[in-house]
Amino acid sequence: MKKFKFIKWMLIALLLTYLSLLVPAQTQVSRPEIMGCEQGCPVVAAGFPMPFLVDGVISPVGTLSINPFDILFIHLDEFVFINFAISYVFWLALTLIVLKLYRIQHP
Template sequence: MTNILWRVLASALLATFITLLSTFVGTRSAIATYPEIMGCEQSCRVAASGWPLVFVRDYTGMSVVNSADILEVWIAADRLDWLPFLANVVIWTAVLVLLAWGARRDRSSA
């Protein structure tokens, strides 16, 4: 049991790393609402990143224009959406666990 738990935890750690790295793979756009920024009180289109779900949004007026990545989140220049971030970690964890399970199954059948 502990071996399985250890593998899932290791997969979750690697999934978190992959999720964070996914912010550097291209920039998309998202709709954001920033009540404190003129022009974005209702909503505005901003740069966003994260894959497969967008979880980092450009914070207009604070960060480099049209860029969004995890490094700018750490200096409070961009915004992190926790729910899509956690969903990405779960998705990547499931992918890694399934890949490990498939590889182990192939080795045992050979």
């Protein structure tokens, strides 16, 4: 039974990670195929604390699609898995800290 409660908190952290796509950001991306961006260019990104969705080469410039089907299947934008993992661990830790504080206040 305890296992299912932890899965519930993991899903809540996954939802918070997805909702962090609403936080706009910019990141430096090196694109050798684009003149002037060999060393890095600022591009639109989203995600918090680490931007894990970056404006892709084939998507319209300066746009991000946060539709989960576009992210998973169409790949217009670049999904950076390591940044996603860091963001997910951040939100999971925050969720577990809030749960622990709630349990201390309401035994």
